[in-house]
Amino acid sequence: MEKAEVVICGAGIAGVSAAYSLAVEQNISNIVLVDENPPLSQTSDHSTECYRNWWPGPDDAMVAFMNRSIDRLEALARQSGNVFHLNRRGYLYCTAHIEKARELEQSASEISALGAGPLRVHRSENSAAYQPLQAEGFEGQPNGADLLLSPALIRSHFPYVSDRVIAALHVRRAGWFSAQQLGMYLLQQARQHGVRLIQTSVVGVNLAAGRVNSVYLANGAEIRTSIFVNAAGPRQAQVAQMLGVDLPVYNELHLKAAFNDALGVLDRSAPLVILSDTQRLNWSDEERAWLTEQDEYRYLLDELPSGLHTRPEGGADSPIILALWEYHTRRVEPVLPIPEDPIYPDVLLRGLPQLIPGMGSYLHKISRPRVDGGYYTRTRENRPLICPLPVAGAYLIGALSGFGLMAACAAGELLACHVVGAPLPPYAPSFALGRYQDAAYLSRLDSWSASGQL
Numbered sequence: 115m116e117k118a119e120v121v122i123c124g125a126g127i128a129g130v131s132a133a134y135s136l137a138v139e140q141n142i143s144n145i146v147l148v149d150e151n152p153p154l155s156q157t158s159d160h161s162t163e164c165y166r167n168w169w170p171g172p173d174d175a176m177v178a179f180m181n182r183s184i185d186r187l188e189a190l191a192r193q194s195g196n197v198f199h200l201n202r203r204g205y206l207y208c209t210a211h212i213e214k215a216r217e218l219e220q221s222a223s224e225i226s227a228l229g230a231g232p233l234r235v236h237r238s239e240n241s242a243a244y245q246p247l248q249a250e251g252f253e254g255q256p257n258g259a260d261l262l263l264s265p266a267l268i269r270s271h272f273p274y275v276s277d278r279v280i281a282a283l284h285v286r287r288a289g290w291f292s293a294q295q296l297g298m299y300l301l302q303q304a305r306q307h308g309v310r311l312i313q314t315s316v317v318g319v320n321l322a323a324g325r326v327n328s329v330y331l332a333n334g335a336e337i338r339t340s341i342f343v344n345a346a347g348p349r350q351a352q353v354a355q356m357l358g359v360d361l362p363v364y365n366e367l368h369l370k371a372a373f374n375d376a377l378g379v380l381d382r383s384a385p386l387v388i389l390s391d392t393q394r395l396n397w398s399d400e401e402r403a404w405l406t407e408q409d410e411y412r413y414l415l416d417e418l419p420s421g422l423h424t425r426p427e428g429g430a431d432s433p434i435i436l437a438l439w440e441y442h443t444r445r446v447e448p449v450l451p452i453p454e455d456p457i458y459p460d461v462l463l464r465g466l467p468q469l470i471p472g473m474g475s476y477l478h479k480i481s482r483p484r485v486d487g488g489y490y491t492r493t494r495e496n497r498p499l500i501c502p503l504p505v506a507g508a509y510l511i512g513a514l515s516g517f518g519l520m521a522a523c524a525a526g527e528l529l530a531c532h533v534v535g536a537p538l539p540p541y542a543p544s545f546a547l548g549r550y551q552d553a554a555y556l557s558r559l560d561s562w563s564a565s566g567q568l
């Protein structure tokens with residue numbers, strides 16, 4: 115029987131970053147990474163690839179965790195000559211409503227106080243203190259956030275945004291990168307340190323005296339190991355069942371569309387632009403009558419949630435933009451390929467002009483957009499699970515929801531610290547399964563408001 119020090123189930127970004135930290139940083143030499151699919155080809159290949167340290171409380175765990183992950187991302191970018199094209203254009207949260215602007219300012223002060231960096235408020239058109247974004251690279255950019263409260267200042271830097279926008283919060287330790295290139299860089303390093311990849315499914319885990327003893331594979335092999343890491347993404351609950359463990363996670367289907375912005379409406383150096391306002395879509399009388407009849411789609415006549423966002427994709431000569439809007443959250447059992455949603459691009463195109471009026475030119479005229487997506491596997495409070503499981507030798511790196519790419523570098527490190535018994539960072543207990551055994555924590559959870567998720 116083959117032997118390994120560690121078997122990791124899943125070669126998405128979670129499994130790959132765990133393999134990297136265990137092999138490269140903790141010097142574990144005999145690690146096997148098992149995935150039935152090619153590495154990084156599932157959820158990790160369908161994200162928007164964005165990152166930010168800007169996460170709500172109630173405590174500083176998420177901000178500290180993301181700051182750590184971004185520190186590590188930046189270090190890897192420097193070390194690799196930025197092979198994964200990390201930029202720092204920021205996230206721009208926009209509102210056209212005065213009450214929402216006050217809320218943005220209030221929540222920004224709270225997040226800043228959690229360690230996400232200073233908040234600078236700019237009330238006049240000529241605020242010299244506002245440092246414009248730099249489209250490429252990530253060095254020499256401000257931390258924290260800039261709250262722009264002058265519509266003229268907003269328009270001078272972001273002319274494509276609606277002139278109804280009166281406040282824009284520009285979060286600065288944020289941007290995007292190539293998830294594939296980051297993952298491949300980590301995987302390549304891990305393989306150079308002896309990590310082996312096996313393409314098949316994990317079908318069972320054998321326990322002896324209550325501890326992990328071996329792992330069964332669909333190709334008929336059995337690998338003797340004392341450490342098993344569940345990094346199975348949307349299927350992590352199923353894989354945990356192989357150990358007899360119930361995970362408090364569920365899956366939501368999230369879609370994204372890639373459009374051809376042939377008219378160049380969105381500037382190629384734009385940040386991730388987000389609408390913080392809810393909206394009602396404009397429908398013709400005929401469409402309205404049709405929607406009224408449809409049980410499945412009638413909600414599209416209602417007020418739809420905030421959070422619609424878009425960004426340019428590719429270099430200066432690419433016409434592609436990505437757009438996402440979670441106007442209808444679907445908690446589902448994960449099936450692949452993801453189910454088709456024929457109306458998603460149309461709804462997006464009707465929502466986008468509220469934020470970027472020029473996008474209105476595309477309604478009914480755009481060539482077929484490409485829609486893809488995947489599952490946010492999440493806990494109720496939208497914090498990850500990176501911890502030992504209640505079976506000796508078993509660990510989980512999961513519940514990475516809509517932040518798995520940005521969190522990957524700190525998540526892999528935390529997982530590896532658990533495995534080797536190294537000192538844990540202060541945020542570790544916030545991401546452990548044991549938090550759900552704490553009655554005081556559970557009762558506090560009911561009063562948590564924002565999850566920070568887009």
Ligand SMILES: Cc1cc2nc3c(=O)[nH]c(=O)nc-3n(C[C@H](O)[C@H](O)[C@H](O)COP(=O)(O)OP(=O)(O)OC[C@H]3O[C@@H](n4cnc5c(N)ncnc54)[C@H](O)[C@@H]3O)c2cc1C
Binds near residue numbers: 158514
């Ligand atoms: C539309 C969308 C937008 C997103 N945008 C962002 C973003 O901007 N920034 C960000 O940080 N995150 C984003 N995310 C979230 C991010 O993509 C995920 O958190 C991350 O990819 C999860 O990685 P994973 O490794 O846990 O899962 P996956 O990438 O799904 O990997 C899990 C792997 O486990 C394998 N597997 C499962 N069961 C078995 C088994 N029994 N045997 C062998 N292999 C198995 C699967 O084949 C798969 O390869 C987004 C997600 C979506 C869907």
